[in-house]
Amino acid sequence: GNPCCSYPCQNGGVCMPHSNSQYTCDCTGTEFYGQNCETPTLLQRFKLLLRPTPETLHTWLVHNKWLWDIVNSMTFVKDFIMKMVVLIRSNIVDAPPTYTSDHEYITLDAATNLSYFTRALPPVPRECPTPMGVVGPKILPDPKLVAEKLFRRTEFKRDALDSSVLLTFFAQHFTHMFFKTDMKKGPGFTWGGHGVDGSSVYGPDKHTENLLRSFTDGKLKSQMINGEEWPPYVSDAPVKMLYPPSVPKDKQFALGHEFFGLLPGLLAYGAIWLREHNRVCEILKTEHPHWDDEQLFQTTKLIIIGETIKIVIEDYVQHLSNYHFKLFFKPELMFGQSFQYSNRISVEFNHLYHWHPLMPDNFNISGTDYKLRNFMFNTEIPVKHGMRQLVESFSSQHAGKVTFRNHGAGTMHVAVDTIKHGRELRFQSFNQYRKRFRLKPYSSFQELTGETEIAAELESLYEDIEAVEFYVGVIVERHREQSMFGGGMIEIGGPFSVKGLMANPICSPKYWKPSTFGGDVGFNIIKTASLKKLFCKNIDGDCPLVSLKVPQTVSEAQANEKCDSQCSKNEL
Numbered sequence: 126g127n128p129c130c131s132y133p134c135q136n137g138g139v140c141m142p143h144s145n146s147q148y149t150c151d152c153t154g155t156e157f158y159g160q161n162c163e164t165p166t167l168l169q170r171f172k173l174l175l176r177p178t179p180e181t182l183h184t185w186l187v188h189n190k191w192l193w194d195i196v197n198s199m200t201f202v203k204d205f206i207m208k209m210v211v212l213i214r215s216n217i218v219d220a221p222p223t224y225t226s227d228h229e230y231i232t233l234d235a236a237t238n239l240s241y242f243t244r245a246l247p248p249v250p251r252e253c254p255t256p257m258g259v260v261g262p263k264i265l266p267d268p269k270l271v272a273e274k275l276f277r278r279t280e281f282k283r284d285a286l287d288s289s290v291l292l293t294f295f296a297q298h299f300t301h302m303f304f305k306t307d308m309k310k311g312p313g314f315t316w317g318g319h320g321v322d323g324s325s326v327y328g329p330d331k332h333t334e335n336l337l338r339s340f341t342d343g344k345l346k347s348q349m350i351n352g353e354e355w356p357p358y359v360s361d362a363p364v365k366m367l368y369p370p371s372v373p374k375d376k377q378f379a380l381g382h383e384f385f386g387l388l389p390g391l392l393a394y395g396a397i398w399l400r401e402h403n404r405v406c407e408i409l410k411t412e413h414p415h416w417d418d419e420q421l422f423q424t425t426k427l428i429i430i431g432e433t434i435k436i437v438i439e440d441y442v443q444h445l446s447n448y449h450f451k452l453f454f455k456p457e458l459m460f461g462q463s464f465q466y467s468n469r470i471s472v473e474f475n476h477l478y479h480w481h482p483l484m485p486d487n488f489n490i491s492g493t494d495y496k497l498r499n500f501m502f503n504t505e506i507p508v509k510h511g512m513r514q515l516v517e518s519f520s521s522q523h524a525g526k527v528t529f530r531n532h533g534a535g536t537m538h539v540a541v542d543t544i545k546h547g548r549e550l551r552f553q554s555f556n557q558y559r560k561r562f563r564l565k566p567y568s569s570f571q572e573l574t575g576e577t578e579i580a581a582e583l584e585s586l587y588e589d590i591e592a593v594e595f596y597v598g599v600i601v602e603r604h605r606e607q608s609m610f611g612g613g614m615i616e617i618g619g620p621f622s623v624k625g626l627m628a629n630p631i632c633s634p635k636y637w638k639p640s641t642f643g644g645d646v647g648f649n650i651i652k653t654a655s656l657k658k659l660f661c662k663n664i665d666g667d668c669p670l671v672s673l674k675v676p677q678t679v680s681e682a683q684a685n686e687k688c689d690s691q692c693s694k695n696e697l
């Protein structure tokens with residue numbers, strides 16, 4: 126058989142099988158040597174000695190606020206750290222891309238064919254004894270069984286950091302810009318643009334974009350309903366939208382992504398970004414009265430992408446990380462460094478980002494309770510409640526914890542599909558991915574989950590800790606202290622996230638200057654963007670509550686409320 130099935134080459138060495146079940150490890154560029162690339166060079170030994178483990182680093186980052194308050198106030202220190210963060214995280218992502226899901230060796234296709242999601246690790250070779258190589262069962266347990274035992278929500282568990290449903294919808298709206306699996310070609314293929322390209326607002330292609338544009342003053346088509354600006358209906362902007370037949374065409378909103386009719390939260394973000402686009406057009410038109418529609422549109426689109434990246438780093442990732450170190454968006458930091466302004470979305474990043482446990486089972490909008498099934502494809506709710514009530518309600522409702530046994534019933538099918546796709550694409554095991562991202566592999570199921578019940582379930586399903594699948598491992602992994610996720614999610618997803626944000630064309634030296642964005646006015650819109658401002662500037666009256674974290678007061682009030690019903694029962 127193929128001797129590489131047992132993954133003998135360590136530290137990123139490439140295994141080359143030979144006929145008589147011998148192999149060679151290519152240790153080029155790994156700073157390790159020996160038959161299995163297991164011996165570090167002197168320099169590497171020195172580095173390993175100095176580098177803090179990811180766990181230690183994390184502990185530092187979520188504690189010692191006094192230290193980080195000082196660091197955050199010292200420009201040259203925080204700039205140095207941010208530069209290190211981006212360089213360290215980006216270098217772990219192969220650029221140009223090396224593997225596709227169709228080849229376990231490097232091909233030119235991997236670099237040039239944009240239809241492929243790239244792979245951080247090549248697929249398990251076909252002729253190996255077991256699906257994971259040589260370890261674990263010859264037949265993996267049925268994905269439905271795995272989902273039933275490990276994913277189905279027993280009782281709703283809140284996220285430990287009090288994340289709000291506004292975060293849930295932010296994540297969904299943002300990630301669907303670049304996670305677009307081309308089901309016709311298969312789970313290893315994408316029809317997306319490999320980065321933050323604004324497609325959630327402008328559509329995936331020029332044809333859709335032209336249907337969404339008004340071609341007046343650079344603006345997007347919109348309509349006024351109850352005194353507020355909303356996206357047009359499909360009857361006015363005939364883009365392809367996925368709605369059930371129960372929703373008539375003149376009630377289907379036309380959005381940048383065909384499936385954004387699914388939830389009012391997605392419509393809300395689509396609507397607020399549309400308002401922001403049209404607001405920025407107004408500002409640019411005042412600055413440049415002689416600009417035509419095309420220049421107003423194109424420049425505004427670049428500003429919207431800039432605002433998106435700014436908000437993602439400084440509001441969204443800042444919340445996800447829960448760091449006291451303030452992350453910030455400053456492309457200048459990378460100028461003069463060896464940094465490639467090109468990104469390729471990996472299918473592992475896609476699977477990692479399946480955070481469906483964030484979704485609650487029902488939604489409370491200003492006191493009205495909606496079951497998920499009544500909330501889905503409901504185009505009345507957003508316009509009935511209005512943007513203010515939507516954003517305040519989403520900001521006040523708890524999101525679910527991304528952990529085992531917390532997938533709502535409505536999202537179980539997605540979890541099952543993710544496991545199936547991981548097998549179809551022959552993902553290597555969770556432990557192999559941990560090693561790829563410089564994490565220590567787990568030596569027991571208990572060490573992985575941090576408890577015993579799920580560990581026992583895992584053992585009965587996979588027999589060997591080395592055989593635990595990628596998505597399963599990421600979801601059942603015990604969370605780091607003060608964190609929403611386990612080390613796998615953070616250390617594997619972090620680099621893809623940082624690279625995807627900082628490798629955007631607008632961050633490159635030739636783009637990142639006032640003239641690209643219509644002068645200092647446009648440039649400053651990006652530099653001062655924030656999630657709160659995005660809603661404040663586009664909702665009449667004073668600023669609504671906008672928060673990715675359920676405010677303590679609200680949270681306590683809900684706790685008391687829950688206690689009232691609970692307590693009164695006990696008292697009776």
Ligand SMILES: COc1ccc2c(c1)c(CC(=O)NCCNS(=O)(=O)c1cccc3c(N(C)C)cccc13)c(C)n2C(=O)c1ccc(Cl)cc1
Binds near residue numbers: 447450478
């Ligand atoms: C904790 O929870 C989280 C949760 C989500 C997170 C992060 C942290 C991080 C930051 C990171 O990647 N965290 C690892 C090491 N930390 S670090 O920042 O890279 C770093 C590395 C080296 C030195 C550092 C340093 N020095 C020099 C003192 C200071 C500060 C940070 C340093 C990013 C991007 N996330 C995402 O967007 C993300 C989006 C989707 C997925 Cl699926 C997964 C993640």
